[in-house]
Amino acid sequence: MxxxxxxxxxxxxxxxxxxxxxxxxxxxxxxxxxxxxxxxxxxxxxxxxxxxxxxxxxxxxxxxxxxxxxxNHFKYLGSVKTSNANCTAGGKARIGMAKGRMIELQDLRSDRNLATELKMKVINILVWSVLLHGLGGLD
Structure with a gap:
C-alpha cells in the first residue's frame, strides 16, 4: 500500500x-x-x-x-511508448539497434575460418535478441 x-x-x-x-x-x-x-x-x-x-x-x-x-513519447525498459499507442518509433529504434549490432559483427561475419552455422548462431543471439526485445509486450 x-x-x-x-x-x-x-x-x-x-x-x-x-x-x-x-x-x-x-x-x-x-x-x-x-x-x-x-x-x-x-x-x-x-x-x-x-x-x-x-x-x-x-x-x-x-x-x-x-x-x-x-x-508525447518516452522510453521505458528499452521500448518507446507513445501517447497515441503508435509502435513505429519503437520498431525503427529496434531496427537501428540491430543494424548497429550487425555492423559491429562485420569482422566475425567476414571471418572465413568460422563455420557458417556458428556465425548464424552468434547472429541469432546478438542481433535477433536486440531486434525482437520488447515485442512480447506489443511495443
Missing part, C-alpha cells in the same frame, strides 16, 4: 510506469508514492518524471510543488 492506494507490483524503484484512468488518479498516486518515499528517505525525481496522456490532451500535474513534464 502506498498511502491508501494498493500497489501490486513496483519492481524497480528507479524505473516505473504508472497507469490510471484519470488525471486526478495519476496525480493522487504519484503524490502518494512521493510521500511514502520521503518516509523511507527516497526522493521522487520530478525532473525525470514524465506524463503521457492517452487522449493527447495536456494536463498540469504537480508533485511536491514541481510541474511534471508532459511528453
Amino acid at each position: 502506498v498511502g491508501a492506494i494498493p500497489i501490486s507490483n513496483l519492481p524497480y524503484a528507479d524505473d516505473a510506469a504508472l497507469l490510471k484512468t484519470s488525471v486526478e488518479d495519476i496525480e493522487r498516486l504519484a503524490t502518494a508514492i512521493d510521500v511514502t518515499g520521503k518516509d523511507l528517505n527516497l526522493k521522487l525525481n520530478v525532473k525525470k518524471t514524465k506524463l503521457a496522456q492517452a487522449e493527447g490532451k495536456e494536463y498540469n500535474i504537480t508533485i511536491d510543488r514541481e510541474e511534471v513534464e508532459q511528453v
Whole structure:
C-alpha cells in the first residue's frame, strides 16, 4: 500500500510506469508514492518524471510543488511508448539497434575460418535478441 492506494507490483524503484484512468488518479498516486518515499528517505525525481496522456490532451500535474513534464513519447525498459499507442518509433529504434549490432559483427561475419552455422548462431543471439526485445509486450 502506498498511502491508501494498493500497489501490486513496483519492481524497480528507479524505473516505473504508472497507469490510471484519470488525471486526478495519476496525480493522487504519484503524490502518494512521493510521500511514502520521503518516509523511507527516497526522493521522487520530478525532473525525470514524465506524463503521457492517452487522449493527447495536456494536463498540469504537480508533485511536491514541481510541474511534471508532459511528453508525447518516452522510453521505458528499452521500448518507446507513445501517447497515441503508435509502435513505429519503437520498431525503427529496434531496427537501428540491430543494424548497429550487425555492423559491429562485420569482422566475425567476414571471418572465413568460422563455420557458417556458428556465425548464424552468434547472429541469432546478438542481433535477433536486440531486434525482437520488447515485442512480447506489443511495443
